[in-house]
Amino acid sequence: MRALRPLLFALIFSALPFCTLLAQDTVSLTNIIAKTGKYYNDYPVEKVYLHFDKPYYAVSDTVWFKAYVTIDENQFSGLSKIVHIEVLNQDDKLMQAVNLPLKNGVASGNVVLSTDFYKKGNYRFVAHTNYMNNSDAGYFFNKIVAVGNAIDNQVSTNINLKSTVVNKVAKIDAGIYFKDDQGNPLSNRKVNWMVDSDPDVLAKGKGTTDANGMLQINFTNTKNIPLDTTHIATTIEMADRKEVRHVFPLKTVAKSPVIQFFPEGGDLISGLNIRVAFKALRADGLGIDAKGTIVDNTGKVVANFNTTHAGMGFFELNAEEDKTYKANVTFSDGNAAEVDLPTALRSGISLVVDNNDPNLLLFKIQSSPAYLERNKNKIFYVVGQTRGIINYGAQTRLENPVYNARVAKTKFPAGVLQLTLMSSTGRPLSERLVYINHPDSLKLSLKTDKPTYTKRQKVHLTVAANEGGKPVDGEFSLTVVDESKVPYTEDKEITIQTYLLLTSDIAGYIEKPNYYFNATDDKKTKDLDVLMMTQGYRRFEYRGLLRDNKPTINFYPEQGLDITGILRSGTGIPVNKGNVRLLIPDKSYSANAITDAEGRFRFANLNFSDSTKVILSARNNYQSANMVLSVDGQFGIRIPINIYAADEMTNIDSTITPYLKNSKVQYSNSHTLKEVTITQKKIVKVISHRDYPGLSGLSEADHMIRGDQLSACQNLYDCLRGMVVGMTFDQDKFYVSRSYNQGQRVPAQVFLRGMPIDVNDLRGIDPKDVESIEVFVKDDLGTVNRAYQSNGAIVINTKEKPKGQKISLAQLQEMLPKTNEITFMPQGFGIQRTFYSPQYLVAKTLQNTGFDARSTIFWKPDVTINKTGVAAFDFFNADSKGTYRVIVEGLSNGGNIGRKVYRFKVE
Numbered sequence: 023m024r025a026l027r028p029l030l031f032a033l034i035f036s037a038l039p040f041c042t043l044l045a046q047d048t049v050s051l052t053n054i055i056a057k058t059g060k061y062y063n064d065y066p067v068e069k070v071y072l073h074f075d076k077p078y079y080a081v082s083d084t085v086w087f088k089a090y091v092t093i094d095e096n097q098f099s100g101l102s103k104i105v106h107i108e109v110l111n112q113d114d115k116l117m118q119a120v121n122l123p124l125k126n127g128v129a130s131g132n133v134v135l136s137t138d139f140y141k142k143g144n145y146r147f148v149a150h151t152n153y154m155n156n157s158d159a160g161y162f163f164n165k166i167v168a169v170g171n172a173i174d175n176q177v178s179t180n181i182n183l184k185s186t187v188v189n190k191v192a193k194i195d196a197g198i199y200f201k202d203d204q205g206n207p208l209s210n211r212k213v214n215w216m217v218d219s220d221p222d223v224l225a226k227g228k229g230t231t232d233a234n235g236m237l238q239i240n241f242t243n244t245k246n247i248p249l250d251t252t253h254i255a256t257t258i259e260m261a262d263r264k265e266v267r268h269v270f271p272l273k274t275v276a277k278s279p280v281i282q283f284f285p286e287g288g289d290l291i292s293g294l295n296i297r298v299a300f301k302a303l304r305a306d307g308l309g310i311d312a313k314g315t316i317v318d319n320t321g322k323v324v325a326n327f328n329t330t331h332a333g334m335g336f337f338e339l340n341a342e343e344d345k346t347y348k349a350n351v352t353f354s355d356g357n358a359a360e361v362d363l364p365t366a367l368r369s370g371i372s373l374v375v376d377n378n379d380p381n382l383l384l385f386k387i388q389s390s391p392a393y394l395e396r397n398k399n400k401i402f403y404v405v406g407q408t409r410g411i412i413n414y415g416a417q418t419r420l421e422n423p424v425y426n427a428r429v430a431k432t433k434f435p436a437g438v439l440q441l442t443l444m445s446s447t448g449r450p451l452s453e454r455l456v457y458i459n460h461p462d463s464l465k466l467s468l469k470t471d472k473p474t475y476t477k478r479q480k481v482h483l484t485v486a487a488n489e490g491g492k493p494v495d496g497e498f499s500l501t502v503v504d505e506s507k508v509p510y511t512e513d514k515e516i517t518i519q520t521y522l523l524l525t526s527d528i529a530g531y532i533e534k535p536n537y538y539f540n541a542t543d544d545k546k547t548k549d550l551d552v553l554m555m556t557q558g559y560r561r562f563e564y565r566g567l568l569r570d571n572k573p574t575i576n577f578y579p580e581q582g583l584d585i586t587g588i589l590r591s592g593t594g595i596p597v598n599k600g601n602v603r604l605l606i607p608d609k610s611y612s613a614n615a616i617t618d619a620e621g622r623f624r625f626a627n628l629n630f631s632d633s634t635k636v637i638l639s640a641r642n643n644y645q646s647a648n649m650v651l652s653v654d655g656q657f658g659i660r661i662p663i664n665i666y667a668a669d670e671m672t673n674i675d676s677t678i679t680p681y682l683k684n685s686k687v688q689y690s691n692s693h694t695l696k697e698v699t700i701t702q703k704k705i706v707k708v709i710s711h712r713d714y715p716g717l718s719g720l721s722e723a724d725h726m727i728r729g730d731q732l733s734a735c736q737n738l739y740d741c742l743r744g745m746v747v748g749m750t751f752d753q754d755k756f757y758v759s760r761s762y763n764q765g766q767r768v769p770a771q772v773f774l775r776g777m778p779i780d781v782n783d784l785r786g787i788d789p790k791d792v793e794s795i796e797v798f799v800k801d802d803l804g805t806v807n808r809a810y811q812s813n814g815a816i817v818i819n820t821k822e823k824p825k826g827q828k829i830s831l832a833q834l835q836e837m838l839p840k841t842n843e844i845t846f847m848p849q850g851f852g853i854q855r856t857f858y859s860p861q862y863l864v865a866k867t868l869q870n871t872g873f874d875a876r877s878t879i880f881w882k883p884d885v886t887i888n889k890t891g892v893a894a895f896d897f898f899n900a901d902s903k904g905t906y907r908v909i910v911e912g913l914s915n916g917g918n919i920g921r922k923v924y925r926f927k928v929e
Contacts, residue, residue, distance in 0.1 A: 098127030117744035130883035178675035185275035207235030299555035307668035309333025493891020498912030582627030596621025714776025719805035770814035
């Protein structure tokens with residue numbers, strides 16, 4: 023059994039002994055504690071956090087990251103041995119998937135933003151373990167990462183959007199600035215634009231940019247089309263008569279601002295003074311300033327309110343019986359609203375918390391006269407838990423309208439504390455979230471051997487960790503970036519502290535989470551307390567727990583890679599006690615498995631990399647020539663709803679301009695274009711779907727993937743999951759995105775050389791043999807869709823085989839694939855790469871190498887601090903002068919979280 027934090031058990035509010043006899047339908051406080059402890063001991067909770075070397079990137083970059091997998095009180099998890107990372111584009115299509123082996127709860131990896139697959143946009147990194155699939159996908163780690171394009175981005179853009187409502191119809195004003203790759207305005211250029219909400223066109227027109235390169239677009243949403251899936255598409259004409267297209271989503275102006283009200287403890291109660299928190303949000307999910315008044319049903323103003331941070335604030339209200347209340351709100355963008363407040367209960371009880379004292383947590387129970395009279399002398403509980411572990415329990419007999427209590431904050435661990443007021447039957451009556459802050463429980467310090475350096479000079483960096491003044495050991499990761507090239511607002515950071523202690527435990531999106539941890543003061547502490555009143559706890563619910571409702575465990579912690587499948591006879595009957603042999607030639611590895619009564623076989627806890635060839639054979643069986651092997655496909659990923667869309671960068675070009683300029687320099691230094699002279703022309707036959715009679719009914723392909731775009735593919739199955747434009751990949755099937763988003767689940771058919779194949783067959787196709795891939799999101803004649811009961815088609819055309827000598831029938835049969843043997847490339851562990859850190863050890867390297875324009879100066883994911891509490895290492899600066907920022911974060915082996923930012927100068 024895992025160690026539990028010692029419980030603070032208190033008898034508060036009343037001098038009555040805990041052993042007071044209760045009614046038969048009651049549940050004791052000790053029973054609540056015992057059931058909670060057993061539940062979390064039997065069903066532990068894993069979390070995943072990713073630390074990235076940078077907050078944003080450019081096409082052709084490598085994204086470096088370290089995964090931390092924790093359990094319980096932020097201990098390194100020993101459950102799962104594999105962590106899964108997926109990269110999704112803005113349409114939630116899978117771009118790339120990486121599996122990493124976990125060792126003692128940590129792993130490091132990377133994703134290459136290949137020019138063949140990635141383009142400018144916002145991408146979402148999702149991380150989880152297989153075991154986490156038993157819970158809602160909302161618990162997966164999510165982070166939005168902006169990716170710019172400095173390689174072939176001829177035109178940079180910046181858009182300003184504004185929405186106003188005129189006669190209940192939304193009017194959109196868009197000002198778009200166009201600049202060339204040097205930052206000069208593209209003035210007097212013709213632009214065609216269209217407002218598109220597939221398949222509807224809301225508006226379109228033409229215009230010319232002004233002297234500042236700006237084009238003004240105005241339109242009204244007369245068709246009342248939802249704008250959250252609508253975009254403006256522009257095509258600007260360049261000097262060489264080429265056209266450049268840009269697409270701008272309209273999510274930020276899709277709706278008018280909204281405001282929500284959250285009474286402390288859960289309800290407004292007549293006769294009680296209740297704090298009411300509120301949150302005002304724009305259409306994009308970010309907070310918006312607002313102010314207003316609260317009026318009762320007679321028109322009397324009873325309260326005024328103003329936002330204090332990120333659209334949030336609070337006011338106090340003493341609701342009177344039989345009165346209703348509403349808020350008259352004015353938002354900072356000029357919009358106004360009238361919103362009803364929750365109806366006050368005639369009778370009720372509430373838990374109220376004061377978290378302003380740095381050392382004490384003060385709370386009270388207050389009940390209305392009617393509630394007190396009806397429930398006098400009844401037993402009530404107050405239970406506090408953090409991350410599933412109860413660390414506070416108290417009971418009282420209700421005799422007075424108000425009871426107060428105070429508890430030292432040292433009794434609670436850092437993080438979100440859920441305080442729940444319960445009846446004696448275990449029914450939650452009132453709840454309040456509180457953030458407990460223990461700053462510097464793990465102290466990290468960074469020190470360089472010099473305060474300032476010159477370019478390419480060696481830096482000696484020391485990292486030290488201690489708790490309570492004593493050195494500690496743990497796992498950490500460290501990044502050094504050139505801050506002049508990678509400017510970023512510290513408040514926006516998603517850190518190991520903000521994630522493990524805050525955002526992973528509460529529901530909903532949190533804007534600028536590091537604001538509450540970065541240089542904290544009294545205002546930020548109060549702002550964080552208001553945030554706690556506007557968010558809901560994500561994971562813990564007492565009712566089901568006390569009824570012994572247990573979760574269904576369908577996904578177990580992975581200990582290694584598994585390959586499973588079925589062996590059948592030629593008639594389709596499963597083969598019992600059949601022999602299946604597995605070979606991994608690259609690793610000189612082989613193993614045997616015996617099938618069960620259902621013909622199933624399993625090779626467990628394997629270890630191989632992506633692009634590794636795996637051979638399965640059933641030839642070592644009686645009458646093996648008539649046997650058929652099939653391999654199970656991998657589970658389709660569960661894509662969590664994207665509540666983090668507000669983190670998407672609207673104007674990538676202008677927001678990360680310094681980074682993109684440097685990225686262009688880096689790319690130019692590492693790539694030289696060679697002149698090619700064409701001396702002979704040759705007509706090459708282009709293979710397409712028209713070469714196959716069964717597909718001749720298809721017209722022109724809607725999208726085309728060239729074979730050379732697959733050059734970086736290690737596995738065609740993994741590549742196509744993110745490359746097929748207009749298709750959504752889900753549960754090992756492709757669907758036409760438009761139909762999929764409308765709820766239709768008819769899969770597209772995949773063809774190889776004109777023959778239908780299963781999606782899993784893509785694993786055995788060498789990308790180097792592919793000439794082109796045609797994507798059809800529609801079948802105008804319907805011949806293919808009717809023949810295969812499908813919707814859409816993906817046609818894989820392989821390169822024409824060279825002509826040779828004639829072969830015999832026996833030789834041809836030998837070349838044909840055997841049903842009792844399969845060669846394929848399953849998704850293995852991501853190939854480990856090492857971060858390149860140049861060594862400028864001799865003077866001549868300063869002259870004989872090109873300009874060192876690195877933005878990530880140093881990345882070290884494996885900073886392991888032993889019991890001395892110290893780790894040290896060296897690296898070399900780049901050629902740019904300025905401020906270099908060092909960030910180290912991680913966990914001590916005791917479960918404490920640490921993060922430290924340090925800066926030094928390069929002159």
